[in-house]
Amino acid sequence: MQRVLIVSETQSYLLVSLQGKLEEAGYEVLNVHADPDAVNKIEKSIDLMFIFADEALIDQHQGLTYLKDKAVEEDIPIFVSGDAAEIKSIMNDIPMHLVQKEFQRPINVGEVADAICSYVITFGKHNKKKILVVDDSGAMLRNVKGWLEEKYQVILANSGAMAIKYLATNRPDLVLLDYEMPIVDGKQVLQMIRTETEFSDIPVIFLTSKGDKESVMQVMSLKPEGYLLKTMPPEQIKKSVDEFFEKRKAVNK
Secondary structure, three states, X not given: OOEEEEEOOOOOHXXXXXXXXXXXXXXXXXXXXXXXXXXXXXXXXXXXXXXXXXXOOOOXXXXXXXXXXXXXXXXXXXXXXXXXXXXXXHOOXXXXXXXXXXXXXXXXXXXXXXXXXXXXXXXXXXXXXXEEEEOOOHHHHHHHHHXXXXXXXXXXXXXXXXXXXXXXXXXXXXXXXXXXXXXXXXXXXXXXXXXXXXXXXXXXXXXXXXXOHHHHHHHHOOOOOEEXXXXXXXXXHHHHHHHHHHHHHHHOO
């Protein structure tokens, strides 16, 4: 059974109604406050997180940061509801590239329930290859996720440090890694991956904005599985990722 986590500091008829509609559709609904201890007690996997923003919740910065980390580590899509100001406040703790959909109040509960069901059915993460995308550009992260999430489970990291933190406890099937990032760049992340025995064989494909011969030679000297230009058409990037997994499948037969 797939599970939806509703995060709210207050209970309301609207949330009770939403829970009822989701349960009618066959979902298990869990309710929790934006409290790290409460969230940490949830032992079941979560398929989607619905955050009900109001004045009480937007001040729960520690809890929201914890929810953000959980969403990144477990690839949980986030839906947010609130007025324009509340949603903007939430974005101070939860980056925009992690929020799949916003619902400005007043909302139609039926439409929200339908949107949740449609998203989970279309982009559910069960039995999908897992791709970690690392890039310091939120726009690039959103684009790549949009291009790939129908077929793959896509986890996003907006820095090399976040990627390293994720890799410490998780093993993706592929890393799409931005070559040029501040502080911890793609070269350093790849070196870290290759020196750790537990995940030294995780395949890495670089994302780069430079296609000149010298830049390409510099990238390939690090011996990744390949590289993709950020300027490539989305269909070509998708095709390249598909072909990568098809080749690995053929080799492992």
